Amino acid sequence: MLRVLRMRADSDGPSGFDAMLQEVRAAAARDLAPLVRRIDEECLYPEAPLRSFAAAGAFATHLPVAGRADLGGAIRAAAEAGEHCLSTAFCMWCQGALAFAVACSDNAALRADLGPRLASGAVLGGIALANPLKTFAGLSRLSLAAERVAGGYRVSGSLPWVSNLGPGHRFAAVFERPAGRVAMTVLSCDAEGVQLVPPGRLLALGGTRTYTVKLQNVLVADEDLLADPIEAHFRRIRAGLLLLQAGMALGLGRACLRLMRDAAAPRSLVNGQLALQPRALADRLDALEEEVCLLAATPFETDPVYWRRVLEVRLALGELAVEAAQNALMHCGSRGFVGDGEAQRRLREAAFLAVAAPAVKHLRWMLAELQC
Template sequence: MSLPVPHAAVTALSPHDPAAADLDAGIALAEIGKIARTDLSAWARAIDEGTYPATLLHRFADAGAFRLHLSQGHRLGNAIEGMSRVSEVCAATGFMAWCQNTLVWYLINSENEAPRAKYLAAVATGHVLGGTALSNPMKSFFGIETLKLKGTRVEGGYKVKGILPWVSNLGPDHFFGCIFAVDGAAPVMAIIDCAEPAVTLKPCEPFLGMDGTGTYGVQVRDLFIPDDVVLAHDAMSFVKKMRAGFILLQAGMAIGLIRDCIAMMREVEEPLGHVNRYLDVQPDQLCEALAAMETEVNTLAETPFDTSPDYWRRVVSARLLAGEKSVEAAHNAMLHCGARGYVRASRCQRRLREAYFVAIVTPATKQLKLMLDQMPA
């Protein structure tokens, strides 16, 4: 199934070009919201059931959705709000927007000029789509898993092999960031092109939802990764630099989803309010919780390069709360909607499945709790 929405022509944009800073965030966010309410709304169910919306991602890119964090000192608030507006309609597409924005974030933060010059403008404008592939590394850094990609230093780069079970927002012409282990040296982070013959994309088993997110198992067989696509020869130091942004950007999925859960509860107030008032959680309570969450996320998004332990604890705590409140909001939206929310065509049941994804996508609730437990008091 294809999306009947044309991809408008886009002029390639250099991140150092004044045009990057001149993007009007208000206009961009309004257009992102408009696309979400119209085209994305019409295709949300198809995306949930397996349609990858490449054309819609290009539409969002044309509106500026993936370059809102190129200006203003790389503060993330506008990028998070852009993803929130997408996720108000479809959290699966919000997740793909997170993948794209995070790939931009990797390139922004790389100290290697070569991959920035080669890919940043193309990724930020949506000419190149791609994913993040940091689920396994993020777990490995906390002792949950070992790195699944292994590399060997060779002349001019690395030879890499291994299998990643789940990488999202991919296709045969997409790119993704990865981290691989190197014997006798620090892990390395680089960009991989899915079109390389040494890279194979394997379809995954059907998920509970989110099947339209372009998620594949990735098999890498002796792929040569040249130095000019290496983001960092010391991935651990690089991750510490960009990890707050990586995690904070995920809040966009939660914020948008919770907004829609509150909206669904409001929609049934007239026919069901006389009995829904006996439920423990009411929309006003969720509104207050959401407002507090947004305030904290926006405050943290102002200083994504803060390295203090207190700041990092607040980032992890905010992400944990985002997952927990997503599940709480979707659960209570289902209780408020009742049987009308339980039918297959209802967006309420889709929201419940999406909320669990927000809670289990890396870093998942259990990993966030582990991370907090390992931090100094």
């Protein structure tokens, strides 16, 4: 743990991420690549690769120091995993997002206790983002409600689609307090009254330990609150949470680019007729990565124009991921339609990026609302 935290303290901008990224790249080839088919077909949870990435510092470099943070290293680390497997890259986002939310909290005791354990991977977990994002955009209502009790709250409700969970894992959740105030807390999957319900077989990302989380009178102690009320805390972390998702799309896009280039030699004449060509995809990925890294260097920026750019780049990444995966399959031709081939898996994974919170349709809604 000390090694991971020291690496975070020594990092200074993109150059400080190099050693971590080299270790993540090596771990992805060594520990993740041999498991990809089992993760996809058998819904294997990639715990061993996640622990390796944690040891490399992948969940520590983006955490704030002296009020500043640069998310570029965490985004690039997730992209390295995403080139092999989107399930694993998504679990990395879950872990990194939870660590970021805790590190940005005003709860000093929680930061000091749980924060380092999340950064080092000693504790794994996720964050229930979909429901509050839609609620704060005016598209839904909070799914969790609480009543005040001595020393905290009793929280009940149901949260669909919370990932990277399991025994000993933690997750952040948002609930409505009496009198309409909203708070955020960190819960244990082992807490009394917490039930994890499998959602059934998913089209992709079945290895992410995604559940519907049901809470029945779960005790939330005051000392476990990340934010109460939540508004200032959520404004502080919202850009970072969305930007950290960029690694998934960038990694998947690179994998699709590789598939297209590998298919070019035997099919160069006919593949030239397809709408998206490797050079164009590479240029678009480079441009989006440049924008992501620029935004990631100042995740606490409060200018409304900055927030718009975050939404726009997240939307562009989700849409490009689907376009790249569709075209990669077509570049591969009949080989892309083989059930155990990579191209069809990438297309299924890309569909997740189009519907994951915030979904493409929700991002378009949020951008439209900004214009009102």
